Amino acid sequence: MGPKRLALLLAHFGTPRDALDSPRGEWRRAGLPEGVVQARPDAEKVAAITDWLAADATHHLVARGDPHFPAALDDLPDAPAALFVRGRLTALTEPQVAMVGSRTPTTGGRQNARAFARHLAGQGLVITSGLALGVDGEAHRGALEAEGITIAVLGSGIDRIYPPEHASLADEIVAGGGVILSEWLPGTEPRRGHFPRRNRLISGLASGVLVVEASVKSGSLITARLAGEQGRDVLAIPGSIHNPLARGCHRLIREGAKLVETGQDVLEELAPTLRRQLEATAAAMNPTATTATDEASEGATPARDPDQQRVLDLLGHDPQPADTLIEASGLTAGEVSSILLMLELAGDVSTLPGGLYVRTS
Numbered sequence: 001m002g003p004k005r006l007a008l009l010l011a012h013f014g015t016p017r018d019a020l021d022s023p024r025g026e027w028r029r030a031g032l033p034e035g036v037v038q039a040r041p042d043a044e045k046v047a048a049i050t051d052w053l054a055a056d057a058t059h060h061l062v063a064r065g066d067p068h069f070p071a072a073l074d075d076l077p078d079a080p081a082a083l084f085v086r087g088r089l090t091a092l093t094e095p096q097v098a099m100v101g102s103r104t105p106t107t108g109g110r111q112n113a114r115a116f117a118r119h120l121a122g123q124g125l126v127i128t129s130g131l132a133l134g135v136d137g138e139a140h141r142g143a144l145e146a147e148g149i150t151i152a153v154l155g156s157g158i159d160r161i162y163p164p165e166h167a168s169l170a171d172e173i174v175a176g177g178g179v180i181l182s183e184w185l186p187g188t189e190p191r192r193g194h195f196p197r198r199n200r201l202i203s204g205l206a207s208g209v210l211v212v213e214a215s216v217k218s219g220s221l222i223t224a225r226l227a228g229e230q231g232r233d234v235l236a237i238p239g240s241i242h243n244p245l246a247r248g249c250h251r252l253i254r255e256g257a258k259l260v261e262t263g264q265d266v267l268e269e270l271a272p273t274l275r276r277q278l279e280a281t282a283a284a285m286n287p288t289a290t291t292a293t294d295e296a297s298e299g300a301t302p303a304r305d306p307d308q309q310r311v312l313d314l315l316g317h318d319p320q321p322a323d324t325l326i327e328a329s330g331l332t333a334g335e336v337s338s339i340l341l342m343l344e345l346a347g348d349v350s351t352l353p354g355g356l357y358v359r360t361s
Helices: 003-013 016-021 024-029 034-038 043-055 089-093 107-122 135-145 164-175 194-205 220-229 244-254 263-285 292-297 306-315 322-329 333-345
Strands: 059-063 082-087 096-100 126-129 150-153 179-182 208-211 233-236 349-352 356-359
Touching: 003 016, 003 024, 024 034, 043 059, 059 089, 082 089, 082 164, 089 179, 096 107, 096 135, 096 194, 096 220, 107 126, 107 135, 107 263, 126 135, 126 194, 135 150, 135 164, 150 164, 150 194, 164 179, 194 220, 208 220, 208 244, 208 263, 220 233, 220 244, 233 244, 233 263, 263 333, 306 322, 306 333, 306 356, 322 333, 333 349
Parallel strands: 096 126, 096 208, 126 150, 150 179, 208 233
Antiparallel strands: 059 082, 082 179, 349 356
């Protein structure tokens, strides 16, 4: 069963357990085809899943309804029923920007992908991409260079890294606090049809999609189209009119994508979306706190959660690097980066050259 048939099943029964405990005739009445009604669990596949989960503490199976399942994916009409995840689960729900582009970029495209990812990851955004050769790989590496967090979405089983040249990069992503994820069963080989499907997860996880360099027939334009359909922001880096790998970006810009020239442009374009997302996350973690929107409407200073206030207090009135704040606060690098991003969006903090942060008041 794919996501749509699973959704049909769950809509009828409510929970997987209720579905499994019901007579198969009831599955037929739920509208499932006879081949699914008559199917039985594959013992070898079940064993492969349980073996993979038991192999390492970083291996997880996250089903819809689990607190760690990304809420951003719940709105997709074909959301996966579960994700196989390798790495730090909390990374899945942190603010993300997707970066996609050509598998054979120009030298400039590679440099742009790495530089933009390095800047955005340094500002606290998780960089989400597809682990492919070219732009994807450079985006992941740029995030790691900034000691930031990055997520790789596979078009194969979680234990089948593709391309194989990126096996060591996948290990670096997990070691750096990031995540490798897949909706496919362990042991699933990469197939051409899997990659367009995984693109909906890359765009769905993120607040926006940045297309670095792409031809007019690039699969990256599929990701951009899906992002638009999902209500995500679409951004593109322009290039030379003589570069065929810039034409996909130029087409997107003509169709309404935001033209960006710097990482700061990306942050400014995504700021409203990120602010809403971060405030919603803070409200979920502390439901008794007054929201920033409520207090702003009353003319009061927006409330901060305790971790935000702690970081702001530690910042003092002199410029500080993020490393100092991480050490003093006891929070993780990802948590501090996200807090600094939210404080910057709220106007409480500004960034200075050299990776320093300073209070604005």
